[in-house]
Amino acid sequence: MLMNFDKLGAWRWILSGICALMALFLLLPILFIVALSFGNSRWLIFPPPGWTLKxxxxxxxxxxxxxxxxxxxxxxxxxxxxxxxxxxxxxxxxxxxxxxxxxxxxxxxxxxxxxxxxxxxxxxxxxxxxxxxxxxxxxxxxxxxxxxxxxxxxxxxxxxxxxxxxxxxxxxxxxxxxxxxxxxxxxxxxxxxxxxxxxxxxxxxxxxxxxxxxxxxxxxxxxxxxxxxxxxxxxxxxxxxxxxxxxxxxxxxxxxxxxxxxxxxx
Amino acid sequence: MLSFLTPARRGSGLGMAMPALLLLLAFFVIPVAGLLSRSVTEPVAGLQNYETLLGSATYLRIFFNTFLVSGLVTLITALIAFPVAWALAIMPSRVAAVVFAIILLSMWTNLLARTYAWMVLLQQTGLVNRILMATGIIDQPVQLTNNLVGVTIGMVYIMLPFMILPLYGVIKKIDPAILQAAALCGATKGQALRRVLLPLATPGIASGALMVFVMSLGYFVTPSLLGGTANMMVAELIVQQVQSLLNWGMGGAAAFILLVVTLALYALQLRLFEGRAR
Amino acid sequence: MTSPYLHINGIRKTFGDVVATDHVELEIGEGEFMTFLGPSGSGKSTTLYILAGFQDPTAGDIRLRGKSILQTPSHKRNIGMVFQRYTLFPHLSVGENVAFPLRVRRASQAEIATKVKRALSLVRLDGFEDRMPANMSGGQQQRVALARALVYDPPVLLMDEPLSALDKKLREEIQYEIRRIHQQTGVTILYVTHDQEEALRLSDRIAVFNRGRIEQVGTGPELYASPATHFVADFIGDSAFLTGELAEVKNGRATLRYADGTVLTDVPMHGVGARGGKAELMLRPERIDLSDAAGPQGASLPVTIEDVTFLGNNSAVTARTGWGDPLYIRLNFGHPMMGSVSRGDRLHVRWQPQDAHAFTKE
Incomplete structure (x- = not known):
């Protein structure tokens, strides 16, 4: 039963996994720029050595x-x-x-x-x-x-x-x-x-x-x-x-x- | 549907379409037609611009790049989007809502902001290279920007929502009882996927794929920021011809080829999917 | 002792705090046509879904030929099913739809060809192999679904309100077809419906569901003639209920007393009733006679006629009892009273003692 999440067995974890990875792929770059904007490295080193609002x-x-x-x-x-x-x-x-x-x-x-x-x-x-x-x-x-x-x-x-x-x-x-x-x-x-x-x-x-x-x-x-x-x-x-x-x-x-x-x- | 009291005069309502019509005629149809006509009139009348475009390896390479990147982007987004759309259609709705919020956030975030993120992530000293080196997959930083690899990654990032959302719509409409029937008929999960779910999702995959492919063909921003001048795509060629070289004839010719391919694929899309929906 | 063919053994299913089915216990014989009858939400479909493997029971077991099938996933249960909604695979032709169960079982081409032909012939759709489901009527689609469910000779065929999307005339036509197919194939059928007429027309036995439980199991005539509960009496056939006080219960026979002093004795009593509690008398409108004279004690009541409506082959009469309850009576065409009865007449209703039943009223 491919349209019933509870009856998918192991497939359920594969699908959820792909979905989670995709969500991270979409979300991380956005979080990444937010973090960089507060980092004090002009060369955009991540994780930033320190934090700044400059x-x-x-x-x-x-x-x-x-x-x-x-x-x-x-x-x-x-x-x-x-x-x-x-x-x-x-x-x-x-x-x-x-x-x-x-x-x-x-x-x-x-x-x-x-x-x-x-x-x-x-x-x-x-x-x-x-x-x-x-x-x-x-x-x-x-x-x-x-x-x-x-x-x-x-x-x-x-x-x-x-x-x-x-x-x-x-x-x-x-x-x-x-x-x-x-x-x-x-x-x-x-x-x-x-x-x-x-x-x-x-x-x-x-x-x-x-x-x-x-x-x-x-x-x-x-x-x-x-x-x-x-x-x-x-x-x-x-x-x-x-x-x-x-x-x-x-x-x-x-x-x-x-x-x-x-x-x-x- | 028609109002009973407002008599159905022939031609009524046309006046209300006029502002939009005039606007598009003056600032869309005439300028585009003008641009296209310059492809056969400049520098002199004739088809020499098209001959140059289609006769030189440099320019053919650009068209090849464009189709290659668009094809790859379409393929990769389809491979990711199918399981994601499927999962979204059957997940508990609270979890799905979170994933949807992330998809919409990424879609609505400024295009340049997203491309900037990938320029930083993919540069020589960027996070992606450092993670790949730290995990021992590579010893030397690899070139991920200023080439088609970077363009493909950046474009997949941008196009994913355009594939997931229509595909989700199609899968969500499939009656779960049809897959219950398949299971009772004796189909294993693999058989039900191959013989029932995939065929039923195919219209969604095809329509999403066509849309992503067409959008990728004419994309300008991401290829020019992540691809660099050595790996141009058609949109960049048009801009370069017009802006840097002031060669309106060549620019117009490239635009014309892009326009014909785009409209042809669009017409195919309408034929394939609108007809079925009615 | 031999085990029953199909044993639904104490099935209970809860969704959070909601109890969908509770202690559903049923034995079904091989080749039997068993119908689950009940209103929506009564647990009949849940029981069917548990049989199909779409849901797992909270407690209880289901055994087919003595072996539990609960651990077997749907696709290995080998059970056939026809759904309420049209579930043909829309991208496959009729022939391929029916062939589907055989293809996934890796049957040979020759076997598939003969079995598909035979199954389509069984549902009288010979020659429809190349049609697409979208180009067929609802009735035809459900017949294809039936062929698809029977083509692999399942030990049990489940049918979940398969005719509810069809109009009345078509429904009757396909009911007849289903009966014929049952007789022809001898397959064991579990049929879910909320339509009592459909249940009576098709089934060998009927299990009446209410609020997640089975209220009574029996053949149609049994359920009609001796309903075990108020619910069954109300659900199968027309019925009138007259509520009064329970004066005495002895040996399964009750004495009822009404507000105007009327006393009815020797009524067959169902359920446990305490003296002084409330009880109701159930009568079938078509099993009551109207007469000038009173009948024997316990099988007769004086009434006043309020309304008479001629309906062709019968007349519907509304009467009122001495204590003011309405009572409906059906007089068949040709009944001696039919022409003469009119509004305001004071008459007596009479019935056979075995046609009245008393139920305790909660």
């Missing part, structure tokens, strides 16, 4: 790190808002619309997700060279919007498909105008989908490297670009400190998401 000091002393983080947050926030708004309209069209070629349009909307980002990055870089958008906030936002939008559309149209439009009809029969019904009934009903889409869009922009490398200029760069350029010079422990803060952010977001899910199921 890499965090260096990180916060360099205004370029903070500035990059601020730029990242700003771009990610704008991308989040635009991606949810445009994604919501597109999803309404895809799920509720009545026009030919909806399936084709859906496939088209999702292609930026499938294509290697490198191709999009190089193509946009060339286009932005002509439009003078490289190194601008607008350029960053457009680039990240292109790759975030498919995820927003998938998430929101998924939520819309499970929502019965006759409830909207009921609201209209109660006297609401069609747009009022949409705002007061449909939007609250798919709020979890909108929320997930917002988080996805924010994180995609916040973590995005390849497009950002092309869009960046010496005066405007995001956090991943700053990490990237630093990494190419040397493996300084300052990056470990920056990475640790990013891991911390991930953990906080995961716990928040878990709490929201728990709150919703109650």
């Amino acid at each position: 890499w965090y000091g260096e990180l916060f002393a360099d205004p370029r790190w903070l500035q990059a983080a601020f730029t990242s947050a700003k771009i990610a926030a704008i991308v989040m808002v635009l991606s949810v708004a445009i994604g919501l309209l597109a999803s309404l069209a895809l799920v509720r619309g009545r026009f030919r070629g909806r399936a084709v349009l859906r496939g088209f909307f999702l292609t930026p997700m499938v294509l290697p980002v490198v191709i999009i990055a190089v193509a946009l870089y060339a286009a932005f060279l002509r439009l003078g958008l490289n190194g601008t906030l607008v350029g960053f936002v457009i680039a990240h919007l292109i790759v975030a939008l498919p995820f927003a559309i998938i998430t929101i149209s998924g939520a819309l498909e499970t929502f019965d439009p006759s409830i909207e009809d009921a609201a209209i029969l109660c006297g609401a105008s069609p747009w009022e019904a949409r705002f007061r009934v449909t939007l609250p009903a798919i709020s979890h989908g909108l929320f997930s889409a917002a988080i996805f869009s924010f994180l995609i922009s916040w973590d995005e490297v390849v497009l950002a490398i092309f869009m960046a200029s010496p005066t405007l760069q995001t956090l991943p670009v700053k990490v990237w350029t630093t990494l190419r010079q040397d493996l300084t422990p300052v990056i470990a400190a920056a990475s640790t803060l990013l891991v911390l952010l991930t953990v906080v977001l995961m716990i928040a998401a878990a709490l929201i899910r728990k709150g919703k199921s109650r």
